[in-house]
Amino acid sequence: MMESLIGLGQGFGIALSFGNLLWCLLGVALGTAVGVLPGLGPTATISLLLPITFRLDATSSLIMLSGIYYGAMYGGSITSILVKIPGEASSIVTCIDGHEMARRGRAGPALGISAFGSFIAGVVATLGVALAGPAVADVALAFGPAEYTALVVLGLVLVTQIGEGPRIRALLMAALGLWGSTVGLDPIEGTTRFTFGVLELQDGLDIAVLAMGLFGVAEVLTLAAAKEGSTQMVDSPRGLRALLPDRADWRASSGPIARGSVLGFALGLLPGGGALISSFASYVMERRLAKDPSRFGQGAIEGVAGPETANNAAAQASFVPLLSLGIPSNVVMGVMIGALMIQGIAPGPMLATERPELFWGVIASMLIGNLMLLVLNVPLLPVFVALLRVPQRILAPLILLFCVVGAYSLQNSAFDVMMVAIFGVVGFLLRLVRLDPAPFMLAFVLGELLEKSIRQSLLIGLGSPMILVEKPISAALFALAALVLCWPALRWIQIRIMGGRRTT
């Protein structure tokens, strides 16, 4: 504990140098920008900037690259709330209540609470990384294919709890999402599935393409089909003060922010789908805990505060396996390891002792970076909200333009642009029949993880599914999933028995 504080002090000494402050600012500002732009994600940005970092010293380059990563988490929520296009997978849930708040003239509080929530989560999770980091790092190793299978099953059970209307609709969309995730090369055999001879489909469907099509283009088409003026949003108040979350907003959000920070940190330690699962786990948890769950989907601020906090906490926590074990939690982290290896540094258990200035400098920079993001984002609230006042006949073509550019930039391929158009039409038709694309997207992301880990488990278990329940962590997660699934039935039985007692 004492050591960590000394280390953190040393880290501040490094992170507060003029040069590093500048790299940190550059990183978080770039991160916010790419988070806002659909298609262009942190992975592509960091890959593009990699050659620049060869000339930088290792600490500065990691400070900048990590700034891009967690900065993108802030930026991703802005488009989700304003125009209902998730900047990345972990902002999909934010679209639901965040955009609904914007439609009701409450874009300011929605953006504000997600900025403040992200800041609080960032600070809590970074302190968690500093104080508990190495001690909790082994959690990442405890999760093998069997444990991931159970975690993803739990995640899928939670997905079906999202979205309004009858459960059957969410289930249908989730099932379609699972099917969508099987398009492309078989993860084990490498044979092609559902590609219809189209070469580009061998890579599978791209999450960014789906998001831009099903959300962005579909939204524009819906606007175009609607009667003039009928889709106009309620105007937001002007001026920063009126846009910030008020006392009632804070009272409603403090619980979700606290719980989201803890949940996000815990799940963020797991490589793979931790950050994504934490965002909708938080959403489902808040709806269960709410006094009036029917407000969810109608612009409940808890539905923004919880998930946005959780995904940012998870983003910070994913640095634990990277810095303590040398394990990349996701593709972005993998690229960062590449950046370090080029500099002759191998992230791993020895990093904190061998290169304390790098280890603690980066951690301290995350605290500074989160503060910068808050300072950057809050004064810009009126600007972001003013975007909603742009007439739709101008805004809609702009959204289309960004989707086309974003889709092409993914892999310099016109095919992706075409897919965005196709999924735009599909998304529009889904809206006509009131099917929610959110469960589809979430199940799509989880489906890939599910198939891979379930088949890995079976290969390791020599074909026997017993491996899934023999391992304690995985058995516990399956039990939890069963509990969530059976909760309504259990409640019903409980009420029946209680009711029965009363009458006798």
Place this chain on the structure above:
Amino acid sequence: MTDRITRRMTLAAGAALIAAPAGAQDFPTRPITLVIPFSPAGGSDLTARALVKAAEPILGQPITVVNRPAGGGAQAMQEVARAAPDGYTLVNSTAILTAIAPNMRDVPYNSATDFTPIMTYGAFNTFIAVRADSQYQTLQELLDFAKANPRVVTVGVSVIGASSHLGMARLAQDRGAQVSFVPFGGGAPAVTALLGRHITSVVVSGEVLPHVASGQVRLLATLMGERVPSLPNVPSIRELGFDWSMNSWLGIAGPANMPQPVVKRLQDAFLQASNDANFKRVMDEIAVAELRNDAAGAARIMAEDIRSFEALIKELKLGRYAAR
């Protein structure tokens, strides 16, 4: 009629004879494009970019690098195969897309006839590794156990059909052993599963080296023909009694039918560039071994690998030859 065609052809051939040397002398007179069929920041991308940077001043023209990972890289290969064979469109050619992919699935190009090899510069180092506290001290012990206990040994690899998987499969087959391959979609997650005791061993590239340095992982062998200078204690499989090795090579190629002088100019420039200090440093850091060949050498390796991988994949009944 026939006369006229012959005369026209003679004229055309004569014009080409005059034009070709002149064109080659000036070559290159405009920027060159190098297509990388993989995502940025991978081993192929990092090494090719470093090589390009060193080659630019030698050729006196900028080289634009474009990443086109679509279709597992097959789209990029097709695009270059169809490009004009003037030396201005090149591809970062690899054993994976040239010799392995066409046997695993349908691809829209013919490796043997669609390309002009220009040079090779390196090969991915591939290691067989176990945890440091594992009971297996040598590759022989691991394979012996796998022979006595079929399928019990689990081997983490990036994808089925990668040279790491094919190499280990051939090792097991040579010794009559049976192992279970578990693909993780990349080397890093496979190493994570190894550290977490979820699998027995991995066959991966440079991703494993930091964990070797920290003492958590032991390397049993490299699939390459020789020991790696930076890891003098790790035997090559040739030393361990196998009469083959596997070099997952990286190089530069262009479309088929490139003029000989242009090929020579590019070959010389890229070979000279591969002596660049920064390029060598990048190769070292990500554990790609040097494997330098001129155009003739690259063509030989390519032809050999197209043949040998086809035979191996057929024998293992994988990809297109899988029993359905």
